[in-house]
Amino acid sequence: MYDPEIPRDLLELRSRLETWSKTRKYIHEPVPDELRQAADAMIRRYSPCFQPLPEMIERINRQMAGWKGFFNYGYARQAMRENNHYAIERLTRHAKRRSQRPxxxxxxxxxxxxxxRIGLKSL
Structure with missing residues (x-):
């Protein structure tokens, strides 16, 4: 039998079986650092600010769609929400930081x- 207290590796990510609502069980995996690093690389402080926001969002959508396809099966919804929040937080900071037209x-x-509304798709 599987002991939920013992961590195991799944796709080189630390996973554990968690109980939700006493009867439902799901695998919880933390949001991978590679995903956040990819988002940071696209919305970096010193990235070209002259790039229009819809083009930047299109690049982010392509990156997020790839990660969604990879982690779609068995991935906790809460981790996906955390990643969506992180992407919106970074885009908000970038949009407010624009010098002439925040x-x-x-x-x-x-x-x-x-x-x-501009076109960002969530996971």
Whole structure:
């Protein structure tokens, strides 16, 4: 029988079996550092700020779609949400940091809705 206290490796990631709602079990894997590093590389502080935001979001969507295909089976939804939040957080900081034209969402719209309207796809 599998002991949930003993960690095991799955695709070189630390995994453990967690209980959810007393009867359901799922494998929880932390968000891989490679995914965050790839997002950081595309939204780096010294990346070309002259690149239009829709083009940057298109590159991020391609990268995220590749990771989604790799981790789609058996990956915890909470980890995907954390990654979506991280991508939106980085894009928000990048958009506010633009020197001549910082981008702000409308008063009745949050950052999540703003980037979704521009074309950012979530995992």
């Amino acid at each position: 981008i702000k969402p409308a008063k009745d719209e949050g950052c999540y809705g703003f980037f979704k």
